[in-house]
Amino acid sequence: MNNIWNRLGFLNAREFCSYLLRSAVILLLALCTLLPLAMMVLTSLKTGSEVSGMGFRLLPASPRFQNYVEVLTGSNWPLYILNSVIVTVLTTVISLVFNLLAGYAFARLRFPLRKPLFYSVLLGLMVPMQVNLVPVFILIKSVPLIGGNNLLGQGGTGAINTLLGIMLPSLAGAFGIFLARQFYLGFPRALDEAAKMDGAGAWRIFASIYLPLSKPLLASLGVIKITTVWNDYLWPLVITYSEGVRTVQLALGLYKDAMVRWELLMAAATIVVLPLAVVFLCAQRFFVEGIVTSGIKE
Known part of the structure; x- marks a missing residue:
């Protein structure tokens, strides 16, 4: 046996x-x-009568892809998608640069007050975004030389109701710095010492050694940041008010009225979810590896 x-x-x-x-x-x-x-996907392929009719039907009688066409042509969805893509891509790229550089500095460099400064960064993980809404809003309104503001950030609207205003609070993050630091702590000091013996400085060590080894970290932080920024609803709702800067999450709110057409709402939600699914499937292997190799180290 x-x-x-x-x-x-x-x-x-x-x-x-x-x-x-x-x-x-x-x-x-x-x-x-x-x-x-x-x-969600099956409902997006149904007719209005199938969704609101009596009884539950799992599969549509005949898939109705016209719902997607109606969503994309019935309102300014191409603009909403473009706005979200611009905000997500720029925010992710800039955030990765900040997170990797800050994480590398905290993990591999020696400078005064290094640990107190890092612990102060971690305080950002303990404060929810909802608590910071008013102070951040005031800061965005006071951005100098933008939106009619003078050099002191007065006299205009600053970055309110702009794509820049949506991006600014997410350009760096405590979690990304923490994850990058933990990742870089996993490498032996011999790498730095060998590079210094060859005459390399801190910038060259980062660019030549650590950056090429950071693919799992980039994938992990990239997926997390893309998901966070793409799905953000509260901050764009607070900082914007015109259609020209509306993102896809705000656009979903267009369907929330007394007569909700669920088939169109589900079609719009599928369009919003699809890019995230593609990104995660493409980066899945590196994402898991990056999370595993960025454990708690000290």
Whole structure:
């Protein structure tokens, strides 16, 4: 009997049953995660009568892709998508630069007050965005030489109701700096010492050694930042008021009225979710590797 279990890759029947139980739990959790997404996509392909009619129908009688055409042509969705793409791409790229440089400095360089400064950065993880809304709004309104402001940040609206105003609060983040620092702490000091013996300075060490090794970190931070910025609803709602700078999350609110057309709302939600799914699937391997290799180190 033991030979049978060994051929199957298990030591005994108990280990096999444990494997089946773990697999069943993982499968159940996966189904719970995917079911809402599947319902969203299937609903987006239904007609209005199928959605609002009596009784529940899982699959559409005939997939209606016209819902997607109606969403994209019924309002200014190309502009909303373009705004979100601009905000997400620029914010992610600039944020990655700041996070990697700050994380490298805290992990590999020696300078006065290094640890107190890092701990002060971590305080940012303890303060929710909702608490900072008013102070950040005032700062965005007081950006110098933008929106009619003078050099002192007075006299105009600053970066309010602009794509720049949406981006500014997300250009750096305590979590990204923390994750980058933990990642760079995992490398031996011998790398720095060998590079210094060859005459390399801090910038060259970072660019020639650590940056090429940062693919898992870039993937992890990139996916997290893209997801956060793309899905952000509260801050764009506070800082903008015109259609020209509306993002996709704000555009979804256009369908929230007394007569909600759920098939169009689900089609719009599918359009919004699709880019995130593609990004995560493309970066999945590096994302998991980056999270695993950025454990707590000191």
